[in-house]
Amino acid sequence: MSAHVFIAEDEASIVSLLKYNLEKEGYKVSHSENGEDALKQIKFKQPDLILMDWMLPELSGVEICKNLKKDNKFNDIPVIMLTAKGEEEDKLKAFDTGADDYVTKPFSQKELNARIKSLLRRSKPQSSSDIVEFTDLKIDRITKRVYRKDKEITLGPTEFKLLDFFIKNPKRVYSREQLLNNVWGENIYVESRTVDVHIRRLRQAINIQNTKPLIRTVRSAGYSLES
Amino acid sequence: MSAHVFIAEDEASIVSLLKYNLEKEGYKVSHSENGEDALKQIKFKQPDLILMDWMLPELSGVEICKNLKKDNKFNDIPVIMLTAKGEEEDKLKAFDTGADDYVTKPFSQKELNARIKSLLRRSKPQSSSDIVEFTDLKIDRITKRVYRKDKEITLGPTEFKLLDFFIKNPKRVYSREQLLNNVWGENIYVESRTVDVHIRRLRQAINIQNTKPLIRTVRSAGYSLES
DNA sequence: TTCCTCAGTTAACAAATGATTAAAAAGGGG
DNA sequence: CCCCTTTTTAATCATTTGTTAACTGAGGAA
Numbered sequence: 001m002s003a004h005v006f007i008a009e010d011e012a013s014i015v016s017l018l019k020y021n022l023e024k025e026g027y028k029v030s031h032s033e034n035g036e037d038a039l040k041q042i043k044f045k046q047p048d049l050i051l052m053d054w055m056l057p058e059l060s061g062v063e064i065c066k067n068l069k070k071d072n073k074f075n076d077i078p079v080i081m082l083t084a085k086g087e088e089e090d091k092l093k094a095f096d097t098g099a100d101d102y103v104t105k106p107f108s109q110k111e112l113n114a115r116i117k118s119l120l121r122r123s124k125p126q127s128s129s130d131i132v133e134f135t136d137l138k139i140d141r142i143t144k145r146v147y148r149k150d151k152e153i154t155l156g157p158t159e160f161k162l163l164d165f166f167i168k169n170p171k172r173v174y175s176r177e178q179l180l181n182n183v184w185g186e187n188i189y190v191e192s193r194t195v196d197v198h199i200r201r202l203r204q205a206i207n208i209q210n211t212k213p214l215i216r217t218v219r220s221a222g223y224s225l226e227s
Numbered sequence: 228m229s230a231h232v233f234i235a236e237d238e239a240s241i242v243s244l245l246k247y248n249l250e251k252e253g254y255k256v257s258h259s260e261n262g263e264d265a266l267k268q269i270k271f272k273q274p275d276l277i278l279m280d281w282m283l284p285e286l287s288g289v290e291i292c293k294n295l296k297k298d299n300k301f302n303d304i305p306v307i308m309l310t311a312k313g314e315e316e317d318k319l320k321a322f323d324t325g326a327d328d329y330v331t332k333p334f335s336q337k338e339l340n341a342r343i344k345s346l347l348r349r350s351k352p353q354s355s356s357d358i359v360e361f362t363d364l365k366i367d368r369i370t371k372r373v374y375r376k377d378k379e380i381t382l383g384p385t386e387f388k389l390l391d392f393f394i395k396n397p398k399r400v401y402s403r404e405q406l407l408n409n410v411w412g413e414n415i416y417v418e419s420r421t422v423d424v425h426i427r428r429l430r431q432a433i434n435i436q437n438t439k440p441l442i443r444t445v446r447s448a449g450y451s452l453e454s
Numbered sequence: 455t456t457c458c459t460c461a462g463t464t465a466a467c468a469a470a471t472g473a474t475t476a477a478a479a480a481g482g483g484g
Numbered sequence: 485c486c487c488c489t490t491t492t493t494a495a496t497c498a499t500t501t502g503t504t505a506a507c508t509g510a511g512g513a514a
Contacts, residue, residue, distance in 0.1 A: 071360040072397055073454065143398045144445050156500055157447045194502050196462065201500095219461065219510075297483090383489060421491055423473065446472065446499070 003120050006047035007031035008038035008064065009082065010057055014105070018051065021109045022116075035059025039067060047077065049120055051112075052099075054083035062097050069098035078119040082107070134167050135227045137206065137214065148206050158183070159202045166215070166225035175222040199223055230347050233274035234258035235265035235291065236309065237284055241332070245278065248336045249343075262286025266294060274304065276347055278339075279326075281310035289324050296325035305346040309334070327412065361394050362454045364433065364441070375433050385410070386429045393442070393452035402449040426450055 005022050009015050010033040022029045030045065032038040035056040042050060042064075050068075052061040061081060068074040078100040101115050130142045138147040139160075146153045146163065155163065161183045166174075174182075176192040184190060203215050216226045232249055236242050237260040249256045257272065259265040262283040269277060269291075277295075279288040288308060295301040305327040328342050357369045365374040371387060373380045382390065388410045393401070401409075403419040411417060430442050443453045 070358060071362075072394060073361055142400065143451060144400045144448055158501070190502060191504095193462095193504085197464085197502075200463065217462065385490070417490085418492065420473090420493085424475090424491075427474070444473070 002026050002028050003048040004028040004045065005049050005051060005116065006042055006045065007051045008035070008056060008061065009033065009051065009053040025113055035061070035064055039064050042068065043074065046074070049116060050077055050079045052079055052081055054081055065097040065099055080115060080119065132167050134170050134225065137167065139164060139167060148208065153205055155202070155205055158198055159205060162198055162202055163206070170225045170227070173218045173222050173224040178222065229253050229255050230275040231255040231257070231272065232276050232278065232343065233269055233272065234278045235262065235283060235288065236260065236278065236280040252340055262288070262291055266291050269295065270301065273301070276343060277304055277306045279306055279308055281308055292324040292326055307342060307346065359394055361397050361452065364394065366391060366394060375435065380432055382429065382432055385425050386432060389425055389429055390433070397452045397454065400445045400449050400451040405449065
């Protein structure tokens with residue numbers, strides 16, 4: 001899953017240079033050459049990182065940056081400012097608007113790549129262990145949402161816990177006993193048939209027509225999550 | 228950027244002990260030994276945390292605390308009360324005045340440090356930005372105003388704090404427990420159903436007819452702010 | 455192969471759990 | 485003392501859960 005870099009820059013030559021290099025690095029790249037449009041696109045596409053020219057037609061990079069940093073939904077997106085002059089003063093002003101880094105033109109592509117990599121590494125882990133994926137299944141423990149092939153699925157609390165448990169050790173077969181202990185709790189007694197029922201409900205919720213079912217039944221042993 | 232701790236205490240020996248220890252911990256420390264002056268200084272300097280003696284000449288710690296907690300501009304500053312007697316009754320009274328924590332003399336410096344750290348951790352992020360937006364919601368922490376789609380909305384103090392808390396981590400699901408701790412305070416006990424009531428009022432206030440509601444209920448987990 | 459048995463599947467339902475709502479009671483400040 | 489906000493309470497509403505019982509199908513024995 002490659003990161004998406006957005007370029008806000010009006011000089012076509014720089015854009016194509018950047019685009020070429022970034023795509024070679026494996027990033028998905030899109031761009032805009034005017035400020036107002038850039039802001040709109042950023043809010044729509046939610047890129048993972050933004051390269052922004054200091055000066056832009058319509059709406060300056062500074063303004064865009066300020067705007068983004070005010071909004072919780074976007075203020076985590078790292079921004080690298082590009083500027084022609086290498087003056088200290090501008091540098092400080094850039095950080096002041098909330099930019100995360102700063103590169104002066106002309107810049108070395110190598111250095112830029114390093115900075116991009118570093119910023120992306122920093123922003124990614126925020127959402128790492130709380131979001132778990134297994135093949136085309138994704139569960140988010142913070143927002144308590146489950147997705148199959150990027151489509152949201154609603155589960156009851158028990159089904160959620162059940163899936164969460166399976167996803168911790170995919171392919172492993174768990175007996176009903178084990179599932180009861182781990183999903184329901186050590187000292188709660190319910191019929192072991194109850195597990196079947198919840199397995200069924202989970203299956204119905206996450207299955208997709210005409211595809212291999214995700215939960216395998218292992219006769220006289222239990223169930224497991226399969227790819 | 229080190230935090231600024233203010234000490235309101237008249238016993239010189241305690242002041243110097245505290246000062247020595249806190250400065251060693253890296254805090255900026257200032258103090259006053261009489262109540263009236265303390266209040267003046269606090270309002271002028273806006274420290275990040277206050278250590279306050281229960282009994283003070285001129286104006287008692289209780290009075291200062293009440294005074295601060297009434298004022299929007301200062302009621303976020305955490306206050307730790309210092310008192311000679313370890314009686315339950317005083318403790319309750321202390322919390323009643325709005326103190327955030329309570330330590331009885333003689334106290335262990337280690338414990339005090341832990342309490343200070345915990346309170347600072349809790350209050351620091353608040354001062355991140357004075358105006359925060361999330362989608363079409365905007366809240367201004369200075370003027371305590373809330374807007375939805377640029378239209379002003381009036382909220383009670385609790386609803387304001389609730390929304391303010393949600394907006395710090397949108398989409399994240401918080402349990403009633405967590406909300407009580409973070410919005411009401413660590414050592415305030417109210418029924419967890421009370422949260423529901425305030426959620427309801429907040430919903431009524433910020434919702435717009437025929438649009439997706441902003442606050443999501445996650446059964447048996449809590450609530451979250453959604454876009 | 456056929457039949458039998460046993461384990462797993464399924465649907466329906468009742469009970470329990472949890473959320474919403476309105477209204478009354480309790481505080482607190484001016 | 486009055487007004488406004490908060491908290492509690494309790495009735496109601498909605499969803500989830502566990503149970504039961506009938507059904508299905510796999511796999512072993514004859």
